[in-house]
Amino acid sequence: MNDIIEILLVEDNPLDVELTLRALQQHNLSNKVHWAKDGVEALEFLFPQEESNHNRHIRVVLLDLKLPKVNGLEVLERIRSEERTRTLPVVMLTSSGESPDVKKAYELGANSYIVKPIDFNNFSEVVAKLGFYWAIINRPPD
Numbered sequence: 217m218n219d220i221i222e223i224l225l226v227e228d229n230p231l232d233v234e235l236t237l238r239a240l241q242q243h244n245l246s247n248k249v250h251w252a253k254d255g256v257e258a259l260e261f262l263f264p265q266e267e268s269n270h271n272r273h274i275r276v277v278l279l280d281l282k283l284p285k286v287n288g289l290e291v292l293e294r295i296r297s298e299e300r301t302r303t304l305p306v307v308m309l310t311s312s313g314e315s316p317d318v319k320k321a322y323e324l325g326a327n328s329y330i331v332k333p334i335d336f337n338n339f340s341e342v343v344a345k346l347g348f349y350w351a352i353i354n355r356p357p358d
Contacts (some may be wrong), residue, residue, distance in 0.1 A: 224276070
């Protein structure tokens with residue numbers, strides 16, 4: 217894979233994906249997104265079997281909590297357990313604002329926890345700011 221991937225979006229709801237991509241497009245970030253539809257796809261993308269695919273450049277993971285197959289907390293736990301991805305910024309972007317979910321995400325090493333706004337304009341603004349900050353402004357370790 218020759219493309220540089222800046223943002224890994226892990227989301228099972230196609231409508232939320234469409235809204236997220238539209239918001240990122242407003243900041244010219246939509247061509248730098250890889251979409252994983254569930255936790256298994258996310259893990260396969262992050263930890264590919266082929267050695268040649270290990271050089272993917274991901275600046276941030278936008279991770280939903282409630283995912284089919286492997287949930288977001290399990291994906292986060294795996295990301296933090298591997299040396300290569302331990303410092304990769306992970307932003308939980310989910311509809312769950314339940315206190316135990318928030319607490320567990322931070323205990324597992326989430327960098328941020330954002331509850332998806334219901335209103336499209338607010339959602340678009342939040343996602344655009346997230347993408348801009350984590351993909352452009354934030355400086356990760358080498």
